[in-house]
Amino acid sequence: MFRTTILRTASLPPVKAAVKNTPLFRPVVTRFIAGDTVEEAIQVAERLADEGFFVTLDQLGENVADVEAATRELESYVRLVDQISQSSRRSQINISIKLTALGLDQGDDVAEANFRRLLAAAQASDTFVRADMEASEYTERTVQMIERVFPDLDNTGTVLQSYLYSCGSHVDRLVRLGSRVRLVKGAYLEPESVAYQSKADVDANYLECAKKLLLRGRYPAIATHDEAVINELLAFAADNGVHPGRFEWQMLYGIRRDLQAKLRDMGHNVRIYVPFGSAWYPYFTRRLAERPANLLFILRSFVK
Numbered sequence: 001m002f003r004t005t006i007l008r009t010a011s012l013p014p015v016k017a018a019v020k021n022t023p024l025f026r027p028v029v030t031r032f033i034a035g036d037t038v039e040e041a042i043q044v045a046e047r048l049a050d051e052g053f054f055v056t057l058d059q060l061g062e063n064v065a066d067v068e069a070a071t072r073e074l075e076s077y078v079r080l081v082d083q084i085s086q087s088s089r090r091s092q093i094n095i096s097i098k099l100t101a102l103g104l105d106q107g108d109d110v111a112e113a114n115f116r117r118l119l120a121a122a123q124a125s126d127t128f129v130r131a132d133m134e135a136s137e138y139t140e141r142t143v144q145m146i147e148r149v150f151p152d153l154d155n156t157g158t159v160l161q162s163y164l165y166s167c168g169s170h171v172d173r174l175v176r177l178g179s180r181v182r183l184v185k186g187a188y189l190e191p192e193s194v195a196y197q198s199k200a201d202v203d204a205n206y207l208e209c210a211k212k213l214l215l216r217g218r219y220p221a222i223a224t225h226d227e228a229v230i231n232e233l234l235a236f237a238a239d240n241g242v243h244p245g246r247f248e249w250q251m252l253y254g255i256r257r258d259l260q261a262k263l264r265d266m267g268h269n270v271r272i273y274v275p276f277g278s279a280w281y282p283y284f285t286r287r288l289a290e291r292p293a294n295l296l297f298i299l300r301s302f303v304k
């Protein structure tokens, strides 16, 4: 209910304009976003890498308006890959992208051509590129894109969302393919026709899919800040002889830093998802919608 209200309100143009243009929001935005420029993002990534974390950089942007804009996005991602390749910490840093930034709304062929060019550029410097998962209208197309591209360019994988009924069957397909999967609960507003609506159902499906991935997946990423889920999966991995080196935990920049450090100190691989760039509004509103406390934090900033 809270999530629905926040996501619907945030999409209203006057609300969007007010949030983007009010300096008071800035401290809250920078809690979740590493900065506006590639240089700032790489600085944050290198600091996290020095602390023993792995990093995925997300240059924010999604749903471009036309083919030319998709080409510009591609070019800027290729520049990002090049800058990562010059970092002394490059082996700990990879990237995440959204296929709608590479032209998925303009056609599967447009996005695929751009995606292949990006993967080829990234392969030259041994960089992994993950396609984030967007709203459910893109799920099947994204999975099919990975199935088409992976046999030629295997430095890629995607994300599956446990709120979708289809998650389990997509896990099976991608495990068969041998591509890496990041498992998340899902951040978009989805109807009952395609997605579980209660936290209990989403969590139960998360655990079921995560266990499958831990047993049979290729270096899966278990992406959650949910401590109860994490504890159950730690016990499952230990009971089933799944060595910590065979998978990684992933969490978002600025969220549950205590838990990120705890897992790292236990000897687990932990990757931090670090978003940056000026197109931060949709990412920011999805983070606000996940937790009422984030909105209270904003209200407190206003009062102060």
Ligand code: FDA
Pocket (backbone or CB within 6 Å): 131, 132, 133, 134, 159, 161, 184, 185, 186, 187, 188, 223, 224, 225, 226, 227, 250, 251, 252, 255, 256, 272, 273, 286, 287, 288, 290, 291, 294
């Ligand atoms: P849940 O929402 O149940 O939260 C569990 C606990 O985590 C909360 O009680 C709170 O302590 C903490 N928490 C969670 N969100 C918080 C927030 N915003 N602020 C402060 N605390 C918070 N989604 C998607 O649809 N496509 C994608 O490609 C990705 N990619 C992705 C990458 C990575 C690395 C992560 C960690 C997450 C994503 N997501 C995503 C987002 C994901 O779907 C989900 O919305 C969030 O991770 C929140 O869900 P949790 O699993 O943390 O559990």
